[in-house]
Amino acid sequence: MAVDVRWATTEDAEALATVLCEMAAHYRQSPLDHGRATAAARRWLGDESPAYPHFALAFAGREVAGFASVAIAHPGIDLERLMFLKDLFVRDSARNKGVGQALVSFLAGHCLDKGIGRIDLTTEDWNEGALRFYARLGAERHGQKIFLRLSKPALARIARA
Structure with missing residues (x-):
């Protein structure tokens, strides 16, 4: 299967929303309303800086097949930027067809082109397919690292401090 990967633009809001809705269902989260997801995707894609794109979309033919959500972090102790891969998701219909590989290859090429030294990511300890x-x-x-989260209640408490 030929897979085309590119950075998402505002014109891709509906495609991104489609994948976000399927990802929520896959991970047994509350169903997302496609219209609300499209509006959120359009807002996010409109807010993104062209220097730091956040969503890569994979297409197989005319169909969206998967996406990667990333953030670029500025230097740490090694003075190299890093890419944090927040989510990588491939639609059920496109699994085991090279879509995940194409997305990560695209991100790796971007890192090399932009002088980004590494990609950091997390996955659930139970997600054996992702680990493999x-x-x-x-x-x-x-x-060496422990994953921690400050959720909305904690943010509200901290912001009031």
Whole structure:
């Protein structure tokens, strides 16, 4: 299957919304309203800086097949920027057809072109398919970090402090 990957633009809001809705269902989250997801995607894509695109979309033919959501972080102790891969999702109909590989290859090429030194990512410890996929790509497990989250209640409490 030929897969085309590119950075999403505001014209891709509906395609991004389609994948976001399917991802929510896949992970057994509350169903997303497609219209609301499209409006959110349009807003996000309109807000993005061209220097730091956040959504890569994969297409197989005319159909959206998957996406990657990323953020670029500025230097840490090594003075190199890094890309954080927040989400990588391939639609059920496009699984095991090279879409995930195409998305990560696209991101890796972007990193090399822009002098970004690495891609960091997380996945659930129970997601064996994702763990195998990333291992095949050469991802190394790092036990040095612990994943933490400040959710909305914590944000509200901290903001009032």
